[in-house]
Amino acid sequence: METQRRVRVGIIGCGIGIFHLEGFEKEPRAEIVALAGLDTDRCVMLQQRFSVPRRYGDYKDLLADPDIEAVTIAVPNFLHEEVTLAALAAGKHVLVEKPLARNVAEGERMVTAARKSGKVFGVIFNRRSRHDVQLVKHEVARGALGRIYHGRAFWMRRSGIPGLGSWFTNKELAGGGPLIDLGIHVLDMALWIMGEPEPTAVSAATYAALGPKGRGMWQGARFKAAPDAAYEVEDFATAMIRFANGMTLTLDTSWAGYTSHTDEFGVSFMGDEGGAEIHVKDYADTGTLRFFSEIDGAPTVIEPRLQSIHNHGEVFRRFIDSILTGVPFSPTGEEGLERVRLIEAIYRSAAEGREIALAAQPIDRTGPRTELAARSAAENSREGTL
Ligand SMILES: NC(=O)c1ccc[n+]([C@@H]2O[C@H](COP(=O)([O-])OP(=O)(O)OC[C@H]3O[C@@H](n4cnc5c(N)ncnc54)[C@H](O)[C@@H]3O)[C@@H](O)[C@H]2O)c1
Numbered sequence: 001m002e003t004q005r006r007v008r009v010g011i012i013g014c015g016i017g018i019f020h021l022e023g024f025e026k027e028p029r030a031e032i033v034a035l036a037g038l039d040t041d042r043c044v045m046l047q048q049r050f051s052v053p054r055r056y057g058d059y060k061d062l063l064a065d066p067d068i069e070a071v072t073i074a075v076p077n078f079l080h081e082e083v084t085l086a087a088l089a090a091g092k093h094v095l096v097e098k099p100l101a102r103n104v105a106e107g108e109r110m111v112t113a114a115r116k117s118g119k120v121f122g123v124i125f126n127r128r129s130r131h132d133v134q135l136v137k138h139e140v141a142r143g144a145l146g147r148i149y150h151g152r153a154f155w156m157r158r159s160g161i162p163g164l165g166s167w168f169t170n171k172e173l174a175g176g177g178p179l180i181d182l183g184i185h186v187l188d189m190a191l192w193i194m195g196e197p198e199p200t201a202v203s204a205a206t207y208a209a210l211g212p213k214g215r216g217m218w219q220g221a222r223f224k225a226a227p228d229a230a231y232e233v234e235d236f237a238t239a240m241i242r243f244a245n246g247m248t249l250t251l252d253t254s255w256a257g258y259t260s261h262t263d264e265f266g267v268s269f270m271g272d273e274g275g276a277e278i279h280v281k282d283y284a285d286t287g288t289l290r291f292f293s294e295i296d297g298a299p300t301v302i303e304p305r306l307q308s309i310h311n312h313g314e315v316f317r318r319f320i321d322s323i324l325t326g327v328p329f330s331p332t333g334e335e336g337l338e339r340v341r342l343i344e345a346i347y348r349s350a351a352e353g354r355e356i357a358l359a360a361q362p363i364d365r366t367g368p369r370t371e372l373a374a375r376s377a378a379e380n381s382r383e384g385t386l
Contacts, residue, residue, distance in 0.1 A: 007093075007323050008067055010034040011052075012059045012083060013074030014043040016097065019126075020072045021050040023312030029320045030070075036062035059083050063090040070323060072124070072316070073097060076167040077174050081106040084121075088113050093120040093323050095315070099184045100336030102175025104344050107337040114333050118371040120322045122329040123336030125188045129314035131306045132289035136269070136276045137193045139291065146273025148194060151249040153186035155265035159216045161255045165229025169211065177233030179206065180343050182265065183253035188331070188339050189278075190249055190267045196365070197243040199342060201357050204239035206350040209257070211235040216256020239346045244360075251346075285309070326376055332367030 007030045011020045014037035024030050034054035037043040047055045056062040059075070063086055070093035073083050080101050087094045094114070100123045101107035114121035127133060139145060155178070167173040168181065191197070210216035211231035217223075236254040243249070254261075266288070268277040275292035291302040322329035341361070349356040 005029075005324070006031045007320055008033045008069050010036065010062045010065065010068040010071045010092075011074070012036045012062060012071055012087075013097075014039055014046050015074060017072075017074040018046060019312040020074060020316070021046060021052070023310055023314075023316045025050070026310070026313055027316055027320055029324060030316065033067060034062050034065060060086065063087055063092065068092060070094070070120070070319070072319075077102050077180070078167065078172065081110055084110050085113050088117040088119055088121070091117075091119070093319070095120075095122050095124055095319050095329075096336075097124045098188070098336065098339075099123075099175065099180050099343065100333060100340050102180070102340075104337065104341050107333070107340045111333040111337050115368045118368060118374065120319065120329050120370055121333050121368055122319065122322075123331050123333060124312070124315055125185065125192075125331045125336075126311035126315050127185050127189055128192055128331065129309055129311040130278075130285060131309050132278045132280075132285070132304075133189055133193065133267075135289060135304055135306075136267075136278060139274075139276060140193055140195070140269065140271075144274055144291075145269060145271030145276060148269050148271040149247055150270045151190050151194060151247065151267060152251075152269075153183075153190040153249060153267045154252040155182035155186050156252060156254045156259060156261035157182075157216075157256060157263045158259060158261050159219050159256055160263055161211055161217050161231075161235065163223030163225050164211070164214060164217060164231060165226030166223055168223075169229065169231050169233055171232040174233060176343065176347060177206075177208075177211075177235060177237070178253045178255040179234060179237040179239075179346060182255070183237060183251055184339050184343060186253070186265050186267055187251055187342060188335075190251075190269075191339070192331075192335075193267065193269070194247070194249075196338075197245050197247055198360060199241050199345075199358050200244050200360075201242045201355050202239055202342065202345045202349050203355040204237065204346040204349040205353075206234035206237045206347070208233065208235050211256060234350075237346065237350065239349070241342065322370070323372075326370055326372035328367055328370075328373075330365075330367070332365055334363065334365045334367060338363065338365075
């Protein structure tokens with residue numbers, strides 16, 4: 001184990017890359033030595049604010065820096081495969097933002113390359129680290145809800161299209177709209193909490209009601225809009241997923257719609273012994289969780305007192321653990337790929353207007369066997385022969 005040294009990390013992307021820099025701030029075993037991004041103003045601001053020694057424009061220059069051993073990738077979806085493959089080829093450990101990829105074909109190539117590389121590889125589903133999600137996962141795993149038969153996942157924005165004319169609203173560059181952008185977070189939360197049930201069918205519909213009219217744009221300065229640009233993706237998607245164990249899950253996700261939601265997400269579960277509901281308004285991380293049960297026949301609600309956790313920070317703590325100690329990293333690329341597989345089936349169901357049956361997948365969720373894990377296994381077997 002190499003627990004004493006600091007891992008030298010590079011961050012690619014200066015948008016949500018800011019969460020990466022914040023997330024690493026409390027990780028003494030990592031050192032951010034460089035960042036890369038094409039938008040010089042934002043990158044300079046980040047470099048100064050977080051005192052990052054080196055700054056590059058194109059990601060290829062950062063990857064050519066031999067001092068960097070691990071990278072986190074926060075670039076537009078159409079670059080996830082390209083940058084991941086290049087980073088693995090350059091011998092770096094890699095964490096890539098959700099969604100793993102725009103489609104299954106890209107995701108499969110990434111997972112295959114990661115397995116061959118012997119490097120740590122994973123996808124950032126930071127919301128699994130939320131305290132409310134962790135508690136529901138814990139209660140479901142110990143059987144407190146009994147047999148779960150139905151779940152609901154949603155992420156609904158009233159007015160949150162991230163910049164008309166940006167890569168987000170371009171089908172080719174993003175792979176889709178709110179479903180692949182936001183829906184994938186709550187889909188991941190729900191499937192992970194439910195213990196990865198095997199999906200057998202999806203039935204879905206997508207709509208683009210406000211986006212093409214130039215309505216429902218993100219409120220605030222984060223995203224710039226180009227009023228004349230085409231709107232190419234859905235602004236609302238709804239789906240029902242069936243599972244081999246008889247469970248169902250509904251998923252609703254929007255960037256814009258005339259509803260009471262502001263920017264809200266959550267997951268809820270109904271079991272035959274209890275229920276749980278996470279409902280997050282405007283990114284709150286406390287006051288968001290309720291468990292439902294009964295005491296002597298009286299309907300009972302329990303609201304645990306929650307802690308704020310820096311989601312990305314928790315992901316990076318585990319990433320560094322994995323690099324230094326060989327402990328496997330999760331969510332693996334394989335888990336990221338399963339989510340993309342479902343998203344692709346949902347889009348297909350919506351396009352064809354019918355339920356899509358899903359073939360059972362022989363799934364190995366373990367991720368790459370890293371060089372460190374292989375080395376420790378070899379050392380252990382040598383010790384065993386002495
Ligand atoms: N986990 C989360 O909560 C979360 C939140 C927001 C976004 N994301 C994901 O992060 C990714 C980026 O989203 P964003 O909102 O930051 O997008 P963005 O457009 O704001 O930023 C993208 C960054 O990538 C950089 N970039 C593009 N091409 C590059 C290249 N060739 N070399 C180096 N840098 C390059 C841009 O310069 C920019 O800094 C997306 O995949 C998105 O889904 C995740």
